[in-house]
Amino acid sequence: MAALAASAALSPSMASAAIGDKDVARMVSFGGACSRCELSGRKLAGAHFMGANFSGAALVGSDLREARFFGANFAGADLSRADLSDAEMVGANFAGATMTDARLRSVEARGVNFAAANLVRVDMRDAEAPGANFAKANISSGRFQGTSLGGANFVKSDARGASFRDAELTGATMSYGRFDQASFRDADLDRANLSGASFVGADFRDASLDNANITGADLSRTQGLDQDQLDEACGDATTKLPAGLAARTCSRKLRFVSGRGPVPAVRAVPAVPAPPAPHAPAAPPAPRYLVMHD
Secondary structure: OHHHHHHHHHOHHHOOOOOOOOEOOOOOEEEEEOOOOEOOOOEOOOOEEEOOEOOOOEOOOOEOOOOEEEOOEOOOOEOOOOEOOOOEEEOOEOOOOEOOOOEOOOOEEEOOEOOOOEOOOOEOOOOEOOOOEOOOOEOOOOEOOOOEOOOOEOOOOEOOOOEOOOOEOOOOEOOOOEOOOOEOOOOEOOOOEOOOOEOOOOEOOOOEOOOOEOOOOEOOOOEOOOHHHHHHOEOOOOOEOOOOOOOOOOOOOEOOEEOOEEOOOEOOOOOOOOOOOOOOOOOOOOOOOEEEEO
């Protein structure tokens, strides 16, 4: 709150908005640093976070609808139950953040870093998140119906009970993740990398697996998986399948995609990519401050 008080003195236009007031919607643009700030329950709909450092900040239950996060750092922040519906995120970092029960409905989060974040029961339906990084994140019971996740990174993520129904997961990397009881009904998993992942009890009815890599995946107790789907995928002797089904071994090279566009041909069993380095803008030099403009 010290940073907020300092900013009020620097911005005469903010004099009518009490710092202690819950309604701070008039604070349109945030920059500088507010690490570990307490902003829980604040009304910040439409706010712009421009290169701001809010690492470790508390925004529990805050209203962040239609907010803009450009190069902002929220690593380790607590956004439990926050509403970020229709927000736009570009180069934002939420690594290690707590976002349980957060609402990210219809957000645009291209290439955003959610690595190791707690996203249990997150609502991310109808979002655009191609290339997003969910490596080692807990997205169990999350809702991703209709979400665009082409080229996204789910390496070693916990997605048990999550719903990806009608989602686009083209070229996504899901290696060694836990997708038990998850739903992929009607999902697009073309050219996705499922190697070494667990899908116990997962629903694959009418999912597309064209050129998907299922080597070493545990699909032995899935629902709705049929031979026609497997004939389009690429597996090997280590692929675990329901009784009566067989995996096809691919002799040709596969083409994987990142986001929506094609990339040059790669090996049939691509190496698991390392999670991208978090994009964390450096905090400004002391004294730290927060600037807000209408």
